[in-house]
Every structure is written in C-alpha cells, then in structure tokens.
Amino acid sequence: MLADARALYPALAVTPADPAGDRAALEALALWAQRWGPWSAFDLPDGLVVDVTGVAHLFRGEAGLLADAAQSLAARGFAARLAIRPTAGAAWALAHYGPERAILQPGGSLDDLPVAALRLDPATVLVLRRLGLKRIGELSGVAREALARRFRNHKAPAANPLIRLDQLLGRVPEPLLPVLPVDVPLVQRRLMEPIRHRSLLDQVLGDLCADLVRVLEGRALGARRLELALWKVDGEVLQRRLELAAASRDPAHIAALFGRKLDDLDAGFGIELARLRAPWTEPLPLSQRDFEAAAEAHGTSLAACIDRLSIRLGSDAVRRPVPRASHVPERAQRWCPRWRARVPARATCRSTRGL
Amino acid sequence: MMAAVPAAGPALPAALQAHGGPGAPAHVELFGGAQDCAGPAFALALEGQRALPGDERPWLWVQDRAALRQTGRPYRPGLPHALRHRLIHVAATTPEDALFALEEGLRCRDLAFVVGEIAGNPRALSLTAQRRLSLAAEKHSAVLWLVRVGAARDLSSARQRWLLRPAPSLPPRWNAQAPGTPAWHAELFRARNHPPGEWILRDDGQALIARPVQQSTDPVDLAGAAGDRPLAAG
Incomplete structure (x- = not known):
C-alpha cells in the first residue's frame, strides 16, 4: 500500500507509527x-x-x-x-x-x-x-x-x-483515573521570569522546601519520597525524585539532598514553574528534641523552669512575695502570681498611677 | 564577707565552710521540728551570709501542702536582706509535685539555690527519689537544702544530714525585754568527708558564728564516775 501511494506521489513523507512514544508524550502532556x-x-x-x-x-x-x-x-x-x-x-x-x-x-x-x-x-x-x-x-x-x-x-x-x-x-457517576492522586502535599512557585542559574534555583528550592515543611507540619506528616518538577520554557518537565530513610520534615536536609541531584540539570532557556510534591508520607508527630537536649546539657532557663512548674502545678502555685504599703504586718506583703524578671514592681505601679 | 568572720569570733565548722566551693555538698538534708522552723531558718541564714553582693539570681522555695499547713508560708520581711527580693515560692499539693518542682529547680541554671520543705516521711520521698535529687544537684552544680519537717531519719543519699533545733539566744545587750538574735543547735549526724559534731550557731549582728557544744566536762574515753568502788589505784 505504501508502494502504491509512493508511486502516485513520490514526495510523500512517511513516519513509522510509535504507539509507545505517543503514550509517553501523552503522559508528559497530561502532567504538563x-x-x-x-x-x-x-x-x-x-x-x-x-x-x-x-x-x-x-x-x-x-x-x-x-x-x-x-x-x-x-x-x-x-x-x-x-x-x-x-x-x-x-x-x-x-x-x-x-x-x-x-x-x-x-x-x-x-x-x-x-x-x-x-x-x-x-x-x-x-x-x-x-x-x-x-x-x-x-x-x-x-x-x-x-x-x-x-x-x-x-x-x-x-x-x-x-x-x-x-x-x-451527569445522572450516573463516571469515575476517571487521574494521573495523580489529589491529596499529595504539594507546593509550587510560579516564577516571574525564567531562571537559568543555579544560585537562583537553590533559592527557589529552599523556599519550596520551607513551604512543603509547613504543609507537612499542618498534617503531622513526614516525607518519605519527594518529587521535584521543573517546568522549562521549551515545554519539557524535569523531574528529580528523592527517597528518605525515615520520615523527615527538615527543610535544610531536604534542600541539601536535592541540591546534589540538581548538578546535572539542563535548564535550557529557563525554568518557569517549580513544584515539590511528597507522594509518600508517613505520620510524624511534632517533637521537641533540641529543647530537652539543651536542657540536659546546660540546664533550663528560668522562664522554661517557671513555665514547667506553672503548667504542672497551676499558675497559682508559683508566686513571689512583693511588699505592700501597710502598717499591718500580715498585710505588708502580697503574692504576685507571675515572675517578671528584671522588672521592679514599684516602677510599674508608678507608671500606672501617672497615667 | 567570709573573710571578716575570723576577727569577730569562732569560724563556722568545716562542714559548713565547704559550701559553695568546688566539691561542695550539693544535697543537704535538715531535720527539724514542725513548730520551730529551725531548718529553713538555718539554711537561709547560711545562704544569706554566703550571698555575693551583685548576685541577683532568684531562688526557689518549694513546700508541699503538709509543710505549708505545719510551718506556714514565707514572710518576706523576715527573710535575710540579701535574699528577700529574689524568692520564688512554689506551693505544691503532693510530695510528688514537690519533688518534681525540686528537680526542675535543680535543673534550672538561673537559680541560686533551692530549698525544699517536705513534711513527714511520704512514700514518694524514697531513697530513689533522694538519689535523683542528689544526682541532679551534682550534675548541674546546684545546691539543694531539703528540709524535713517532723520526719524520722529514713534512708537518704544526702551528702550532709543535720538535726536542728532552736537554741536559747543570748540576752540582748540594751533591752532585756526584746527578743534576742536567733540561734540554732545544729548536730551533724551523717556526712561524707566530715566527722559528726554539734555546734551552737548564732548571728552576732555581722556574721554567723559557731561554737562547739561541750558534751560534758569529762572526756569520753576516761573512766566514769567512781560510784562505790575504791578510788585508790590497784
């Protein structure tokens, strides 16, 4: 058939069919x-x-x-x-x-x-x-x-x-299989002008990581797998994927790991849209590591100590005596419920009276 | 202030002078009666004398409910001058809460010292709890005065254990009707690195002075009273 067609029109342009390539192009287009x-x-x-x-x-x-x-x-x-x-x-x-x-x-x-x-x-x-x-x-x-x-x-x-x-x-539902699940934590930045330099990309990446960490914190999740997608001006999407050994929510850590994967990036004419997703997340409740570690090593501050005592024993349990102008000895002191460091009580009284 | 002490009178016993220096006992237990408040008064007198002029760190006084009922709350005009404006008072409900507050106070780096007042022998104040306090105090170089109000001498890991009761004060010099300066009869019955002893501690208006208590006129290691045995040798 091709021979017959070429016999009729010798200048016919012929391209082999490529269903797999078409499918891949459609996938990229769906993503885009x-x-x-x-x-x-x-x-x-x-x-x-x-x-x-x-x-x-x-x-x-x-x-x-x-x-x-x-x-x-x-x-x-x-x-x-x-x-x-x-x-x-x-x-x-x-x-x-x-x-x-x-x-x-x-x-x-x-x-x-x-x-x-x-x-x-x-x-x-x-x-x-x-x-x-x-x-x-x-x-x-x-x-x-x-x-x-x-x-x-x-x-x-x-x-x-x-x-x-x-x-x-619309009388009966018609389920569609989306290319992506919808509940993936996702942050993105649209850029005013396409960026081509690595330092700017690192800045964008740091911002994206900070945004994503904020989203993950809100859901008490930690990221196990991260996908960074960079939309180029010429229509390609660059993808970088990252997996973590344990659920993490440390923006500096994530940005540093991605930074090593961006070394061979070809920005072409520039990157106009950057998106960071966390397709695989695990529950990661909030924790206070640094607080306890520093307290163990160097002792807690006075404010932290008062806070802990007030929280466990009640705010009325932690008080300090302050003098009061009275000739009756029993009334010559009163109990001030809050510890105000370095603030003399008399100074506040005077300023209040002055007002 | 400590340097002026020897000129005024007998110096403090070595067990008390070692406070504040390196290797100082971090955990001192003071036993006293419920009626006289000799324990906290003794601790505050020592700390008030030891306070440096520029030291503005607050200190913590923790009382559980039983101790509050038996000995009352602190009264600010009665505290030593150097300490009265820096007090943070914690009224704990149970001995467990009091122990928690004591440990938190020991772990705080901004506190000068911690006074804990616990009445009786509660189950929570076991040897384990005492050891926790001792370790916390030594790890963070804090000073803990644990005052036991009306308590029996149970097991403890305190580095020094004192028994305190009030002593009669000297008659005032000018007004015979006025109350005298406070004095304590302090008995050190258990201590590391120090022999036990008894002292009378007194504030002479400038500093604390201590005099050893004379047990009796007879030396302990000689023969006792003669009774009806013959006095002649052989």
Whole structure:
C-alpha cells in the first residue's frame, strides 16, 4: 500500500507509527496540563481530561483559561480542540463535535450534536444510524424503555447509548483515573521570569522546601519520597525524585539532598514553574528534641523552669512575695502570681498611677 | 564577707565552710521540728551570709501542702536582706509535685539555690527519689537544702544530714525585754568527708558564728564516775 501511494506521489513523507512514544508524550502532556488544574486524566488515544473545578478564576475566567491553554498548546506545536463542561462526557462531546472553545452556557443544549458525540463505538453508531437516530436530541424522542430493551445485552458503556447519555448529563457517576492522586502535599512557585542559574534555583528550592515543611507540619506528616518538577520554557518537565530513610520534615536536609541531584540539570532557556510534591508520607508527630537536649546539657532557663512548674502545678502555685504599703504586718506583703524578671514592681505601679 | 568572720569570733565548722566551693555538698538534708522552723531558718541564714553582693539570681522555695499547713508560708520581711527580693515560692499539693518542682529547680541554671520543705516521711520521698535529687544537684552544680519537717531519719543519699533545733539566744545587750538574735543547735549526724559534731550557731549582728557544744566536762574515753568502788589505784 505504501508502494502504491509512493508511486502516485513520490514526495510523500512517511513516519513509522510509535504507539509507545505517543503514550509517553501523552503522559508528559497530561502532567504538563496540570498547570490548569489539580489533576488530569487520560482520554485515550489522543485526549486529556483536566479537572478545572474552582480554578478558572486564576486565569481570569473560563474563557481566559481556554485561551491560555490554546495558546500554550499551540506554542508546543499541538493542534487542540478545547471545551469546558460540567461532565467529562459533555466536555468530550463538545471538544470533538462542538464549536471551537465551547464553554457551558446556562441554557446550552447538546441535542444538535451527532450521536457519535456520545463516545460510542462505530458498530453502535451504525446501529443508531440505521434506526434513524442521528442526533442526540432524537434519542430523547424515543421511549427510554424501547432503547433499553434494544440495548439490554450491551453492558459496556461504549456500546450502550443510554449509559453514555446518562454520563453526558451527569445522572450516573463516571469515575476517571487521574494521573495523580489529589491529596499529595504539594507546593509550587510560579516564577516571574525564567531562571537559568543555579544560585537562583537553590533559592527557589529552599523556599519550596520551607513551604512543603509547613504543609507537612499542618498534617503531622513526614516525607518519605519527594518529587521535584521543573517546568522549562521549551515545554519539557524535569523531574528529580528523592527517597528518605525515615520520615523527615527538615527543610535544610531536604534542600541539601536535592541540591546534589540538581548538578546535572539542563535548564535550557529557563525554568518557569517549580513544584515539590511528597507522594509518600508517613505520620510524624511534632517533637521537641533540641529543647530537652539543651536542657540536659546546660540546664533550663528560668522562664522554661517557671513555665514547667506553672503548667504542672497551676499558675497559682508559683508566686513571689512583693511588699505592700501597710502598717499591718500580715498585710505588708502580697503574692504576685507571675515572675517578671528584671522588672521592679514599684516602677510599674508608678507608671500606672501617672497615667 | 567570709573573710571578716575570723576577727569577730569562732569560724563556722568545716562542714559548713565547704559550701559553695568546688566539691561542695550539693544535697543537704535538715531535720527539724514542725513548730520551730529551725531548718529553713538555718539554711537561709547560711545562704544569706554566703550571698555575693551583685548576685541577683532568684531562688526557689518549694513546700508541699503538709509543710505549708505545719510551718506556714514565707514572710518576706523576715527573710535575710540579701535574699528577700529574689524568692520564688512554689506551693505544691503532693510530695510528688514537690519533688518534681525540686528537680526542675535543680535543673534550672538561673537559680541560686533551692530549698525544699517536705513534711513527714511520704512514700514518694524514697531513697530513689533522694538519689535523683542528689544526682541532679551534682550534675548541674546546684545546691539543694531539703528540709524535713517532723520526719524520722529514713534512708537518704544526702551528702550532709543535720538535726536542728532552736537554741536559747543570748540576752540582748540594751533591752532585756526584746527578743534576742536567733540561734540554732545544729548536730551533724551523717556526712561524707566530715566527722559528726554539734555546734551552737548564732548571728552576732555581722556574721554567723559557731561554737562547739561541750558534751560534758569529762572526756569520753576516761573512766566514769567512781560510784562505790575504791578510788585508790590497784
């Protein structure tokens, strides 16, 4: 067949098919597409689903998000059709058969789209066409029981237009397998200008580690595995992975470990986005190591001693006598509940009176 | 201040002079009655004399509830001049809390010394607890005066153990009706590196002075009273 084609048109450009390479490229693209949402999923063979729930305001609205996505994808050399809908099925239908950059309008209807927009396999589409059902809206004109009986043996969603119609309208759930789990501690920094130098990258890395440690502290977790992703201007994502022997929450330690892995980094034209994730975490409760160690070696400070005594015995148990102006000896002293170091009590009394 | 002592009168016994120097006993136990408060008064008199002029470190006085009920709270005008503005008082409920407060005080580097007053022989104040206090005091070079109010002499790891009771004061020089300066009858009955002894300690207005107590007029190692035996030799 290739020989026949070349005989007809000798200048035909031929490239071998590379399904594995396509899949890898799609994985990289799915990862890269997470710049518009917290997670993304594959829509094989050539689509991506990105959850943009609640993130559109970061891009000045949904139209701005789509414009940004179209521009970025075009800059990477992809021809893309984009759509935003409440359900993945509806978004797929609009992206494949709808107008360019379709966004959900409040009264919008999908009835005019062909039935192939229901993500059906060709055999089912052929059956529907032979039945005379060419548009999605025509499916609702037929009694649902008749369709259910016609397709009662078709359990796969791609072969049953009723299931696909319900998924399109959001009546039944449609679980998607995201590329990443959502509850991973994640911090990121978008950079005003792409950075190309190592010292700046170390600064960004230190900030990311500090942010991540703050997130981990809030959840009482310690990181076992860390992933640093660096988005380059030319569209590549550099990844560095790190595993720790024990759950750790020490920003300096993490930054130093990553610093050794960044020596062979090729920044290219610059890095515009840095993200640090901790995919594997373990519970690590808060602890006070340094406090006790220093106290064992050099003794505690007076404030720490008073605090410990007050906490265990009650604040009324630790007091000090201060003199009071009275001719009755029993009243010539009173008990001051707090120890104020280096603050004479009379000075405060005078200033209070002066006021 | 210690240098002025020999001119005024007899110096303090060696067991008390060793305080404050290197190798000083860190843990001293003072036994006294519940009615006279001789123990804390003795400790504070010694510490007040030993206080350096520029030393502004606070000190800790820990009392458990039984000791509070028997001996009362500290009264600031009655404390030594050098110490009265630096007192931190801890009123603990149980002997366990008092021991905790004592150990925390010993571990604190900003305290001059620690006075603990515990009444009776509570179960918590075992030999183990005493040894904890001794080790903490020696590790952090702190001084602990452990005052036992109305207690029996049980097992202890204290480096010095004293029995204190009030002694009659000298008649005042100018006013015979006035109360005299305090005096203590101190008996050192257990100590490392020091022979036991008894002293009368007294404040002569400038410093503490100590006089050994005369046990009796007869030397101990000679024969006793004659009785009805013949006095002639042979």
